[in-house]
Amino acid sequence: MSHQQPTHPADPSPRPRRRRGGLLAVLTGLVGVVILALSMNSTVAAFTASITNSVNSAGAGTLIMREQNAAGTVTCLSTDGAANNVTNNAATCTTINKYGGATTVVPGQTVSTTVTITNVGTAPASTFTLAPGTCTQSGNVTGSATDLCSRLGIVITQTVGGTSTTVSPASSTLATLATAGPITLSSPVPPNTTITFTFAVTLAAAAGNTYQGLAASQPLVWTFTS
Template sequence: MSSLTSPSSSNAGGRRRLSLLALVTGLAGVAIMALTMTSSLAAFTASITNSINTAAAGTVIMQEQNAAGTVTCLSTDGTGNNVTSNTATCSTINKYGGSTTMVPGQTVSTTITIKNTGTASVAGFTLAPGTCTQSGNVTGSATDLCSKLGVVISQTAGGTTTTVSPASSTLASLATGGALTLAAPVAAGTTITYKFDVTLASSAGNTYQGLAASQPLVWTFTA
């Protein structure tokens, strides 16, 4: 005798399988939803936003004044008081005595100040003497006035005074000796005092009368 499965039994089994599948699918969905909610909700965070981050370039500006503070020259004078080239020529402060006419053995002293009026510190500071030239009517062999004018240059920085020119310097030897290294660093707002003692040699005879010497000096800040 063969065994037959009734339609009702077959349908019941199918319904059970469908119910089991629906249950499993439902549970899987709940699990995925739980994981998703856990990952999105269960997190601690912290952050900082820097809203202002800026950079700025400083300035290096040189100021020269006479001892009385009545005459001022700035490195920006040649460019309409801006730092386009920051190089100027000052013809109003004479370091070698100017109109003072010396006799043999006489010394003329001149004091000036150099100040960093910019906002940045200066790492290097030099003074470069140029070529000394003689003018006036030469009598006899008096063509070496630049060698007859001795010079001593001293600086006072931070209360300490030192000599920056080589020993036994003349205007002629300064011109060939290269740039002089001066006090550095020079912080913004710092003032340094310089004194120039110029002496006409005692050996200068009558043939040196009425002669004059001129020498350019170039001060340079390097940041």
């Protein structure tokens, strides 16, 4: 009599499937948590502080010289030159005579003339100079002398804030003034600052008849430098 081995039903796979399903559910949950955390972190607000400088600019100043006679009735500007603007900013003034322009001076007589120089620009002048040119003799040549420039003494005084100082070399004549080079004047010269200058020209007392009818002329150049 033969014995048959008992047969067992095939092992069902639901149990391993349940394990895999549970693991998949856990992983899915973790992924969801990570995504949620990332999503929350990307939208979380933070403290901030900032400053915007909306007006940032720079511009060039102007350096403009004004010369006036003592009465303030005659004015020359450095912009009176070509095109009447700051492109050249160098003018020739023929309406203010620093030596007075008198034609009746006698030996020993002094003629004084006062002018003012003002910085009417927006930038300060760091240096200020006066450069005398060559003195030339001219006029109604009735006298025979040829050295009038050496017979005309000159004293230049500047007044700043009520204080006056002599800026021309001692014992200067129009002839020696030209060879001494530019004269360094008071500086700096801030905008809207005015400096007064007095030019005292004296014909030598020893000048005789040979100097009658003669005249002398000398250019003077004022210069501001920023």
